[in-house]
Amino acid sequence: MATGEISAESLSIGEVAERTGLSVHALRFYEREGLLVGPVQRTSGGRRRYTAFDVDWLLICVKLRESGMPLADLKRFAELVRHGPGNEAERLRLLDAHRQRVDAQIRALEECRSLIAWKVGVYAEHLARGEAGGLWDPTAPG
Template sequence: MATTETPAEPLSIGEVAERTGLSVHALRFYEREGLLVGPVRRTSGGRRRYTTSDVDWLLICVKLRESGMPLADLKRFAELVRHGPGNEAERLRLLDAHRQRVDAQIQALEECRSVITWKVAVYAEHLARGEAEGLWAPTT
């Protein structure tokens, strides 16, 4: 774990954007929305200083988002983590429910892929044997 980096140097918002793939806009937005576990430290001048564990959390967030978890759920999860120990069962339920959704998504995508693949094959064959036949006149 930990971002394969010095274990203590705080990072600027730009650096965090770079290593999470989120935009600086998105990072500020996530913070406003309460998606981070703790408040982000600031320099005396008011600039955000992210810790490596902030970044680790964000990397998890990115994976959860990427797999379609809505921000509302992410927020809920962050709240649970924020309120410390005692709610692990609920965190587990939340994650596990999401994992199931991801599985369903993968299955759905695989089904879509096979439909598309079939359609691609239809066109490929059609092209191979030269243009002809109403390929979709009523329906392929």
């Protein structure tokens, strides 16, 4: 599609912001940083118009960023996708390394949750027995 020939299915930057949860500012940033797979189309008046494919790609980007993927890795992933077939093994390596980081974060959070659940149980038990006074009291004499 040539610039100026905008499909009836195209979306404004505001519509894309609403669908992706990204701000208009963030969408412009993603474009500037090369995080989109294809070029953003423009109307004859210069307004950005996005496709359903752009929205789907941005939703993937949002999840990758929310899960802690570094911006540099996201840029590299977008670059690989943009270049097309032939680099799938590198894409896989990049995504698998990120999945391993996410798995490690999940394990660490599960350990934290376990400790918190134990501590909640201790407080609940003491409160139920009416013996909560003095739990972790820094003012109590040694």
